Ligand SMILES: *[C@@H]1O[C@H](CO)[C@@H](O)[C@H](O)[C@H]1NC(C)=O
Ligand SMILES: *[C@@H]1O[C@H](CO)[C@@H](O)[C@H](O)[C@H]1NC(C)=O
Ligand SMILES: *[C@@H]1O[C@H](CO)[C@@H](O)[C@H](O)[C@H]1NC(C)=O
Ligand SMILES: *[C@@H]1O[C@H](CO)[C@@H](O)[C@H](O)[C@H]1NC(C)=O
């Protein structure tokens with residue numbers, strides 16, 4: 001058994017960089033394109049999936065709306081409770097039969113909880129710089145981005161690092177402030193705390209863990225006799241690979257350079273991480289994604305705010321918006337050109353599902369489909385971002401010049417197909433929807449979730 005895993009381990013080692021580890025020769029069976037940090041689902045650090053697509057000729061951007069998840073963070077209290085038992089059980093074993101566990105002789109668990117880590121701050125700062133550079137033509141001293149954050153420390157710090165990056169890229173000329181922090185105990189379109197009846201994804205995640213967990217649990221128990229690890233412990237230890245790694249990245253790290261992978265990562269194979277990744281896909285899908293009975297509706301409040309900004313008209317919404325905040329130009333202005341909102345993965349998932357992005361039929365809890373668009377490692381990572389651009393395009397139609405408005409959406413830089421509002425699949429106009437067609441396509445949000453919001457409160 002160890003022999004078999006040794007071969008796969010060799011494959012994994014080629015993507016790990018921790019210098020203190022034993023050297024392994026490059027494997028002949030390296031899985032194509034496997035990159036460890038892209039297999040952690042919602043705990044993967046941000047990575048742009050492609051280069052920014054330039055605008056079609058004749059088009060200019062007139063408004064930008066950014067919705068971004070906080071950067072990489074420490075585990076929550078709840079996650080710490082899932083992680084610690086596995087570590088303690090491994091450390092309670094009297095001896096190890098595999099040297100990959102030897103680091104535990106001196107390992108001390110010391111991760112705090114909840115806070116943004118330097119990697120998260122760096123990635124937010126970089127995204128602020130990118131925003132200034134990309135949209136410089138929209139910025140003046142009187143027209144700075146309007147920035148909101150949901151009221152949790154890691155989200156607030158993310159927003160502040162973004163504004164700091166934005167200012168730095170302008171050499172201090174444009175210094176946007178974090179304009180509004182929304183209390184998470186109130187109506188908050190940037191947190192999923194407003195729908196009491198919303199369900200979770202525990203059932204689906206457990207079903208999948210029961211499928212992929214047992215062989216891993218058996219292997220680690222054979223490496224640490226008497227540890228008595230459970231499948232849940234294994235899931236916690238795989239999360240710890242991600243959290244311990246992102247927490248180990250120092251300030252001064254350059255985005256994109258190799259990560260200091262945790263020794264916990266070496267306990268699992270690439271295909272095991274692919275299974276772990278799928279549990280994140282199921283988690284998001286069945287909580288605030290398409291698979292959650294009251295998932296999408298939790299994104300409606302933000303979408304209605306977005307539609308208000310795009311149409312330069314008051315917010316029409318009867319879900320999670322705060323009418324007091326949104327009626328006041330100081331807390332919900334409509335005359336800006338860049339809006340940036342900082343939030344959580346659960347909200348981003350609800351919003352993209354309310355809009356109709358990454359449409360996905362039922363995800364099975366028995367096996368992942370290899371070709372699925374719903375991949376948390378690509379779309380719900382730390383610092384993940386959706387950008388809605390409003391464009392004005394001049395075109396010559398039958399000899400007459402016309403000027404029309406369009407919408408396009410980028411998710412982690414990937415231009416979205418927007419089939420639901422008639423965007424072209426190919427050519428320079430790929431991904432653009434006529435402005436009115438986009439508005440019409442958002443009927444679910446404009447109709448307050450078509451009856452779903454009420455179900456949040458039914459007895
Ligand atoms: C937006 O409106 C506010 C309040 O009327 C005004 O103070 C501000 O200068 C306006 N900003 C822009 C960019 O027009
Ligand atoms: C960026 O985030 C870090 C980590 O949370 C924090 O210590 C720092 O104060 C933030 N920077 C700004 C400019 O707020
Ligand atoms: C709406 O926002 C105001 C201003 O921040 C706050 O005082 C109030 O509690 C909020 N109301 C609700 C229901 O969220
Ligand atoms: C593991 O289980 C065995 C048998 O149930 C028990 O004797 C042992 O004490 C357990 N070990 C730990 C570390 O809990």
Ligand SMILES: *[C@@H]1O[C@H](CO)[C@@H](O)[C@H](O)[C@H]1NC(C)=O
Pocket residue numbers: 187318319320321322323324
């Ligand atoms: C807060 O949300 C609830 C539920 O949708 C709504 O009934 C209430 O009017 C909202 N409060 C404010 C101040 O917007």
